[in-house]
Amino acid sequence: MLDQEQFTSGQINWLLLATLLWLSPCVAGAEETRQLPEMTVQGETPDGPAVYPIDLQQAPLTTADSAALLERAPGANVNRNGPLTGIAQYRGMYGDRVNVLVNGMHLSTGGPNGMDPPLSYVPRAQLESLEVIRGIAPVSTGLESIGGSMKANVRTSHFSSGEKFIPSADVLLGGATVDSSYSVGAFGALANQNHRMHVYGSKENGDDYKYPDGKVTPTEYDRNNGGIGYGYQNNGQEIGLDYRQNRTNNTGTPSLPMDIIYIDTDIYDTEYSGTFGGYDVHGRLFYNDVEHKMNNYSLRTPPMPMMTRSNKTSSDGLGFRTDVGYALGAGRLLLGADGQFDSHDATVTDPVNNPNFYVDVFNNVERNGLGVFAEWNGSIDTHWDMQLGGRYARIQSTAGDVSHFMAGMNPAINTLQTQFNDSDKDNNQNNFDLVGKLEHAYSSQLGFNIEAGIKNRAPSYQQLYLWVPLQATNGLSDGHNYVGDIDLDKETAYEVGLGLDWNTARGYVTPRVFYRYVNNYIQGTPATDPTVIMVSTASGDPNPLQWSNVDATLYGTDMGWGANLNSHWSLDGVISYVRGKRDDSSDNLYRIAPLNGSATLSYTRANWWLGLEGVAYARQDKVSKTNNETTSPGYGLANLRGGIEIVRDLALNVGIENIFDKEYENHLSGINRVTDSDVAVGQRVPGTGRNYYATLQYRFN
Numbered sequence: 001m002l003d004q005e006q007f008t009s010g011q012i013n014w015l016l017l018a019t020l021l022w023l024s025p026c027v028a029g030a031e032e033t034r035q036l037p038e039m040t041v042q043g044e045t046p047d048g049p050a051v052y053p054i055d056l057q058q059a060p061l062t063t064a065d066s067a068a069l070l071e072r073a074p075g076a077n078v079n080r081n082g083p084l085t086g087i088a089q090y091r092g093m094y095g096d097r098v099n100v101l102v103n104g105m106h107l108s109t110g111g112p113n114g115m116d117p118p119l120s121y122v123p124r125a126q127l128e129s130l131e132v133i134r135g136i137a138p139v140s141t142g143l144e145s146i147g148g149s150m151k152a153n154v155r156t157s158h159f160s161s162g163e164k165f166i167p168s169a170d171v172l173l174g175g176a177t178v179d180s181s182y183s184v185g186a187f188g189a190l191a192n193q194n195h196r197m198h199v200y201g202s203k204e205n206g207d208d209y210k211y212p213d214g215k216v217t218p219t220e221y222d223r224n225n226g227g228i229g230y231g232y233q234n235n236g237q238e239i240g241l242d243y244r245q246n247r248t249n250n251t252g253t254p255s256l257p258m259d260i261i262y263i264d265t266d267i268y269d270t271e272y273s274g275t276f277g278g279y280d281v282h283g284r285l286f287y288n289d290v291e292h293k294m295n296n297y298s299l300r301t302p303p304m305p306m307m308t309r310s311n312k313t314s315s316d317g318l319g320f321r322t323d324v325g326y327a328l329g330a331g332r333l334l335l336g337a338d339g340q341f342d343s344h345d346a347t348v349t350d351p352v353n354n355p356n357f358y359v360d361v362f363n364n365v366e367r368n369g370l371g372v373f374a375e376w377n378g379s380i381d382t383h384w385d386m387q388l389g390g391r392y393a394r395i396q397s398t399a400g401d402v403s404h405f406m407a408g409m410n411p412a413i414n415t416l417q418t419q420f421n422d423s424d425k426d427n428n429q430n431n432f433d434l435v436g437k438l439e440h441a442y443s444s445q446l447g448f449n450i451e452a453g454i455k456n457r458a459p460s461y462q463q464l465y466l467w468v469p470l471q472a473t474n475g476l477s478d479g480h481n482y483v484g485d486i487d488l489d490k491e492t493a494y495e496v497g498l499g500l501d502w503n504t505a506r507g508y509v510t511p512r513v514f515y516r517y518v519n520n521y522i523q524g525t526p527a528t529d530p531t532v533i534m535v536s537t538a539s540g541d542p543n544p545l546q547w548s549n550v551d552a553t554l555y556g557t558d559m560g561w562g563a564n565l566n567s568h569w570s571l572d573g574v575i576s577y578v579r580g581k582r583d584d585s586s587d588n589l590y591r592i593a594p595l596n597g598s599a600t601l602s603y604t605r606a607n608w609w610l611g612l613e614g615v616a617y618a619r620q621d622k623v624s625k626t627n628n629e630t631t632s633p634g635y636g637l638a639n640l641r642g643g644i645e646i647v648r649d650l651a652l653n654v655g656i657e658n659i660f661d662k663e664y665e666n667h668l669s670g671i672n673r674v675t676d677s678d679v680a681v682g683q684r685v686p687g688t689g690r691n692y693y694a695t696l697q698y699r700f701n
């Protein structure tokens with residue numbers, strides 16, 4: 001079962017496991033430092049109602065893709081193109097529009113088709129918390145956050161008290177039947193009052209998953225992820241150093257034209273925080289590097305025997321952030337500066353049938369952002385809290401010249417190449433963001449909030465520099481070839497929101513409504529350049545799209561809700577609805593989640609729990625004609641989960657997902673492009689069939 005590659009990282013895991021088991025007797029007497037595992041409870045967060053922490057306690061550890069957990073937060077969802085490629089969606093926006101932070105970092109991802117979205121770098125087993133910031137994201141959350149902000153934090157070490165070093169550890173084994181998958185993970189830490197250090201590693205591997213009519217090919221996956229970190233604190237000052245490595249091997253993405261052969265990513269992060277008088281100073285510097293290869297012939301049959309293609313890409317990103325916070329009036333002012341300097345390259349070749357084949361899809365592409373912001377949070381009256389923030393960001397993009405091996409022989413390709421190389425490739429945008437929020441505590445149980453904001457996003461590098469018609473769309477997966485437009489303008493969103501938080505001992509509801517108008521929304525529209533159409537037709541799509549600035553409106557409502565029936569029984573759920581449409585034409589926006597909701601009935605005892613989950617999606621018939629999007633029928637699913645602490649520190653979690661083995665298609669799943677699959681080409685990729693899973697977790701701290 002283990003091939004050479006697996007064995008290498010398996011060795012690492014066994015080494016960790018052995019070390020941790022050896023360490024375990026040392027902590028038998030360390031009970032006073034024992035902390036509860038990650039049990040963030042909905043509606044009870046120190047950050048208040050603005051942040052929605054996803055309850056990880058009852059979320060399955062066998063879901064390889066952490067992004068799947070987003071379905072548990074109001075307004076959030078996930079666009080799937082494969083088992084590890086969940087793209088975060090929030091209130092109808094996704095991809096580059098949603099600011100997803102991994103340990104506070106904005107990562108420069110390597111897949112021009114969204115194969116390595118930020119959350120793919122945080123295996124579920126290593127996730128410490130996943131939070132969705134509700135509504136308009138504060139300007140302090142990132143350079144560009146037009147579609148909201150989310151924060152994923154990974155397991156790390158924490159300082160303890162006293163000089164004695166206290167160890168802590170966590171070992172996890174999991175398996176699931178639907179894709180014959182397994183996951184192993186280990187985390188170990190050692191900390192005292194001044195030093196903390198940690199090491200971790202995980203491996204996840206699965207085969208093609210089953211659905212009631214067969215198997216979805218290729219949905220196999222293999223991901224190895226690990227890292228090491230150190231922190232030091234003294235006299236109110238603290239530094240942290242972290243290194244994380246990701247090695248994803250053969251992993252299918254049936255909704256995209258190619259599959260992942262590898263994604264090799266290294267992430268370096270250093271952080272400083274200190275207090276000087278009344279000033280809290282914070283700084284962070286980070287760097288990530290991605291080497292990625294995908295092709296259309298290793299995990300699937302190419303569309304035509306001679307059309308074997310391979311695409312090698314590389315990306316890197318350098319980012320920083322500094323901020324200082326201090327008391328001002330009845331609140332705190334945060335002043336900061338941040339930057340992100342990303343570069344991207346991608347070259348398509350045909351190593352099987354044509355060694356001369358090469359196309360520079362992206363060459364020396366750079367996207368650099370620099371910003372400053374000010375944000376004040378405080379109270380303006382006994383029952384009124386306010387947030388006021390402003391940000392300026394300058395986003396500068398540029399690209400190098402490209403070449404295509406056919407340019408000498410094919411006049412149309414030569415025209416596109418010459419046009420691109422002769423053009424001024426600089427695109428500079430000045431973004432001014434503003435956010436204001438008011439919260440009114442009507443009583444200890446009831447609060448109201450109102451918010452308004454202006455947010456901007458400069459075009460992505462694909463939207464600017466895709467010069468030859470191809471499906472490099474950051475995972476749109478609509479089957480169309482696209483070309484970019486160097487002269488695109490930034491998107492500007494004007495958004496307002498209203499909300500209510502009602503929270504008592506017996507239950508809670510947290511509804512929000514929002515309305516967002518986006519000026520210059522970037523959307524593919526039918527290409528008009530006859531040369532583009534000619535080249536695209538020759539490669540199979542006679543109707544290519546070109547990104548252009550249109551206008552759009554998104555509005556909707558979402559909420560978390562729950563009821564405590566008695567001391568053991570409770571009911572919790574979320575409901576999300578969003579409507580997205582063009583303003584300049586009668587079309588709808590593409591790949592928008594239909595009305596959906598979930599409810600979990602839980603029975604909880606001191607050392608075991610059971611949960612019955614119902615998930616329901618309505619039909620989506622508000623689809624995009626421009627993107628040839630098909631409608632999807634509604635469906636309901638039932639899942640049963642449970643957990644028990646067998647002995648102290650050893651927990652078993654088991655469950656059955658999709659109990660009735662229902663065949664269903666999630667609207668946000670992509671369209672199948674693979675011929676040798678049980679799923680027809682052009683059909684929306686079906687969801688997983690009945691799945692039994694179990695995880696065993698041993699942790700002490």
Ligand SMILES: [Cu+2]
Pocket residue numbers: 111112113114115260292293294
């Ligand atoms: Cu890729």
